[in-house]
Amino acid sequence: MDRNDELYKAGLLLHGHKCPAMPMGLRAGMAALEALGVERAQDGQLTALVEIDSDHCATCYADGVMMATGCTFGKGNIRKLGFGKFVLTLVDNKTGRSVRVATRNEVIKRNQESEFIQFRMKGVPASKIAAGLVDPAVDFILAEPTEKLFKIGPVQEMKLAPGRAHDFNTFICSECGEVAVERYARMKLGRVVCMPCAEKAQ
Ligand SMILES: [Zn+2]
Numbered sequence: 772m773d774r775n776d777e778l779y780k781a782g783l784l785l786h787g788h789k790c791p792a793m794p795m796g797l798r799a800g801m802a803a804l805e806a807l808g809v810e811r812a813q814d815g816q817l818t819a820l821v822e823i824d825s826d827h828c829a830t831c832y833a834d835g836v837m838m839a840t841g842c843t844f845g846k847g848n849i850r851k852l853g854f855g856k857f858v859l860t861l862v863d864n865k866t867g868r869s870v871r872v873a874t875r876n877e878v879i880k881r882n883q884e885s886e887f888i889q890f891r892m893k894g895v896p897a898s899k900i901a902a903g904l905v906d907p908a909v910d911f912i913l914a915e916p917t918e919k920l921f922k923i924g925p926v927q928e929m930k931l932a933p934g935r936a937h938d939f940n941t942f943i944c945s946e947c948g949e950v951a952v953e954r955y956a957r958m959k960l961g962r963v964v965c966m967p968c969a970e971k972a973q
């Protein structure tokens with residue numbers, strides 16, 4: 772895979788800046804799809820569990836995972852486990868088959884030693900770092916053989932709690948006049964209101 776690959780270009784468009792962590796997520800997602808022998812999720816066929824949290828290095832990883840697997844924030848089939856680790860578990864919801872793809876320590880270390888990260892640590896936004904400094908780190912991630920990037924666990928069964936039924940019913944808040952999904956309706960002084968209005972003082 773290289774920077775001309777359609778999936779990489781789509782990932783870049785979604786993500787917004789060039790960095791090595793987004794492609795790392797792309798490769799992890801592709802490795803997981805391959806291990807399970809499944810296609811990218813058009814609907815909610817797959818669930819992605821990513822072990823990253825927020826406000827730490829390489830969280831951009833999750834955007835690559837979304838792009839590659841089709842498990843997205845909007846569909847609600849990607850979850851952050853909040854462990855601060857660069858690991859993806861992909862689950863095929865119908866069969867319950869899952870695979871855990873852990874980024875190798877050497878790969879993280881190599882990223883952290885890249886010129887790109889040196890600038891990021893000084894507070895330079897990723898989009899302001901010269902492409903020439905980022906490209907080597909990106910090219911490495913895109914081209915490296917899968918087994919050198921990741922430890923890929925055995926395919927094993929994982930039971931996820933079933934999601935709740937899709938709610939299509941809505942109501943209009945009697946205070947702010949905005950529409951909200953019915954199960955989020957609250958009562959306030961005998962009127963049906965949305966959650967933020969319910970919490971507002973009179
Ligand atoms: Zn990024």
Ligand SMILES: [Zn+2]
Nearest residue numbers: 944947965968
């Ligand atoms: Zn309201």
